[in-house]
Amino acid sequence: MITRRDSLSLLAGAASAAILPARTFAQQAIDLSPEQAGRPRAQIDEAAIKLIAKDAKFVKDGVFTIANTAGRLPFGSYANDTRTIIGSEPDIGQLIADALGRKLEVLPTAWADWPLGVTSGKYDAVISNVTVTEQRKEKFDFSTYRKDLLGFYVKKDNEIVIREPRDVAGLKIIVSAGTNQEQILLRWNEANIKAGLKPVEPQYYDDDVVLYLALESGRADAYLGPNALLSFKAAQEGKTRLAGNFSGGWPVLAEIAVTTRKGAGLADAITHALNGQIKNGNYAKALARWNLSAEAIEESRANPPGLPKA
Incomplete structure (x- = not known):
């Protein structure tokens, strides 16, 4: 099990690592060819x-x-x-x-x-x-x-940074029902309320178009989901950015x-x-x-x- 200090390190380190590559990645066209000429290849081991x-x-x-x-x-x-x-x-x-x-x-x-x-x-x-x-x-x-990372993604010009559970207090956060990330968010929220902090407002959407409109319009502050999928979309569309990462098994x-x-x-x-x-x-x-x-x-x-x- 990782400690709170380890968790914070994972949040901060992963955030910086994910933001930097996105700039160069977004400038590249995704190769959808079956040949995959740019795929790295290995020598026999x-x-x-x-x-x-x-x-x-x-x-x-x-x-x-x-x-x-x-x-x-x-x-x-x-x-x-x-x-x-x-x-x-x-x-x-x-x-x-x-x-x-x-x-x-x-x-x-x-x-x-x-x-x-x-x-x-x-x-x-x-x-x-x-x-x-x-x-x-x-x-x-x-x-x-x-x-296995989860990520908080926000509107590109939103300055929110999420480095620890208390940072979600009072925020409106989109999450998918019945997922691991929902359970983690609810545990964070419960702990924050016990500590006297403002509760999170979870939001649920079945339609991705409506979901991202909620982010763009400010009806939601952040979207919590699998980092890999959200990072890929953010880099390709340039409308959202990473606000923080943490382990998908948090705190493990x-x-x-x-x-x-x-x-x-x-x-x-x-x-x-x-x-x-x-x-x-x-x-x-x-x-x-x-x-x-x-x-x-x-x-x-x-x-x-x-x-x-x-």
């Missing part, structure tokens, strides 16, 4: 290959087959050929496949279907913004590759990971491959392509502590 368990089985010979929900960018969506899945997660998959000396195949899946697909051997792994949890670790192995550090079947014998090799790409800079390039530099980790870990069971 013999040390990583040696860590593949002798009894490990891949779906196809010479191929690293991954699942992706292909819901929206930056995580994954269809290229302009309407068949090829592109995005930040396929980019990470490509680096791993290259390092293991294999071709990459990305298959679409519904979020509810990936666990069965991985455990049944339909996919070698899922790379689709999956957070490490203690419950999931009972059936899956993990190799981390990103921080949460991480996103490549997910493989428990005992499949692939996690150590994937973790080693990722660390090689972190060291040589390809990893940073892959995240920067999709404005995800704020979520970079310093080291990939195999099966780290995950979010506790509910």
